[in-house]
Amino acid sequence: MSKKQRVAAAIAEQLASCGVKLVTSLPDNWINTLLATVDADERFDHVAVNREESAIALCAGAYMGGVGSVALMGASGFMTVVYAVTKINYTYEIPVLIFVTLRGAFGDYQKGHASNGLYLEPVLKAINMPYKIIDKEEDIPEIAKIYKHTKAVFRPAVIALTRDLLS
């Protein structure tokens, strides 16, 4: 098993341990192994969506039906969901756990992600979104803690996965 597969499996275990059933996603190269892992895992229903806002709304609806869910997306995708999160999750106090990639951080040499390096974290802070950067395998168990926290406080939260973790 490669490191990518090991990390993806560990994240999937965390999700399953929380009772997550619905996994919604839009891809990013860094999380393709994770997406393939949850897609192949019968504990989850994986729904690939057309845009990240659709993932946010799907998860909110699933929450209202009593089913656990998460949204997986790239950093650029998160930059497009500020409207959906602040409208749906903040207005109605509906929790959701969102995974993003920490694109544009040091070590990401894709010039197209420079804007994410500059603005992703400032945007998270600007909308008072609690977030946790997970950079090491030993920190993956934090996922369950953060998922449960979203449920306890009826708020969304973000987990940002780094290149070092996912590569």
Next chain:
Amino acid sequence: MKYLECFKFLASKRQDELVVTSAGNSNQAWWAATHDTRSSFYLGASMSLSTMFASGLAFARPEVKVWAFMGDGALSMNTGMLFVERQMNLPNLTHFLVSNGCYGGTGNADLPSREVRNDYVAIARAIGLERVFSFDSIAALEDGFDEAVNGNRSGHTFVVLEVERFSEEEEKGLGLSPMDGPEMKYRFGRRIEELTGADIFGYRV
């Protein structure tokens, strides 16, 4: 057909369905037609996401029928949602597309394609949706409602309702649900708990 007459007809046919409305006129019209405060989620704080929200709900609760309203303004903003609906193909979800050719929630501003009458049935079929219906009069809706909405089905249903725009005078009389966000969440969630036995808010750490 008249927007409010259409919604009043739908309200008269509703049984235990959960309803999700969209930002704009469908919020107002469903409230005016029903004054429902338990089994309807007025998703006013969203543009173009009501059917995705409803899809999540219908996925989570397959034993419950879900109706979702959305205007064609919202569809214009997120047409790709139909790909997701086709993929999920939820037999307990009916997507009502309310077509009036405008952004009704913002003063009836025209859609970008105002020169052309959009063929939403053709769009839905091209995307691969199979149970697609369209009604442009109350009489047609009365005739076809049961087949479209209550008929045997193995997958998702998409219903186009061709309606007239609200006039300013009509819109003034509609009102809005008085519930704020958390109140609506709890009322709706408690109703689902009652209907299904599901534990919506009782997550224990």
